[in-house]
Amino acid sequence: MKELQRRIDRMIIHLGGYWRPLSGLARLLEEAGEVGGALYADDRVALREELMDVFVISTCLANQYAITLTNQTTDRDETKEERSYYRLVREAGEVGRILNAYEGDKKLKASATPGSLQRHIEAVQQAVMELADMNGFDLFAEIASLIEDKSSRDFGRFDHTPDPITEDSVRTYRSYVEGRYWGGVKAKPFEEVSRYREREGHLARFLKIAEVEGLDGFVIRQPEPPFQIDRSIETDLQLAAPFAVEIERHGTDTFWIVRKQG
Structure with a gap:
């Protein structure tokens, strides 16, 4: 599954980058509806295509939150398509509820459960695998050809959207350090930290x-010449406890890593 996530990531970068998460969510819900349409019409060809689309889009959402998914196997006790489809719709709705709090206007609950996004994305994929298995589809065997097809057919179709998982800062840092990291936009030489904070939307x-999603840190690559600090790094970045900045040097690069302390 980890290698499949990497291949889907390379495909998305090739096509222009990830959608904004709420746009990706809209596509996930659209494809979940099309799975229902294919089931209703008893169209097995369309069903195979829509299940693969749900699998790829849900994997993209996982990638955007630096989630490492586990392999989903079918539940042999599940014998009815309707039950598995209801599970798919229910779990897609849970993904929507969480992403609306993460990315939309809805506030996070104080009781938000750590790791819940991964759990519900994996449940979506388990329902997909169950439906595929019931209909004799080897979904993993067909994903590779789907990736090849989309990489050639859809190249240049999508506009590039900045995303904290695709910024050069985090891609470079993760070549040195493994973990669940997001990254900031490219800093300008001599840029004031407070000014960088104003135009850096990913950090907020x-x-x-x-804390709730379990991200390991936020990566800012020091420009050359370096940032200009007014008061302190934490103050200029408007960080509140328990977050602080740790400075790391890897190769010729200097990184500021915003991490939860304690």
Whole structure:
């Protein structure tokens, strides 16, 4: 599954980058509805295609939150398509509820459960695998050809959307350090930290969800010449406890890593 996530990530980068999460969510719900349409019409060809689309889009959402998915196997006790489809719709709705709190106007509950996004995305994929198995589809065997087809057919179709999982800062840092990290936009030489904070939208999202989602840190690559600090790094970045900045050097690069302390 980890290698499949990497291949889907490479495909998405090739096509122009990830959708904004709420746009990805809209596509997930659309495809879940199309699975229902294929089941209703008893169209097995369409069903295979829609199940693969649900699997790929849900994997993209997992990638955007640096989630490492586990392999989903079918539940042999599940024998009815309707029950598995209801599970797919229910779990897609749970993904929607969480992402609306992460990315939309809905506030996070104080009782938000750590790791819940991964659990519900994996439940979506388990329902997909059950439906595929009931209909004799070897979904994993067909995903590779889907990736090849989309990489050639859809190249240049989508506009590039900045995303904290695709920024050069985090991609470079993760070549040195493994973990669940997001990254900031490219900093300008001599840029004031407070000014960088004003135009850096990813950091606010990170601070909102890092604790509940279990992200390991937020990566900012030091420009050359370096940042200009007014008061302190934490103050200029508007960080509140329990977050602080750790400075790391890897190769020729200097990184500021915003991490939860304690």
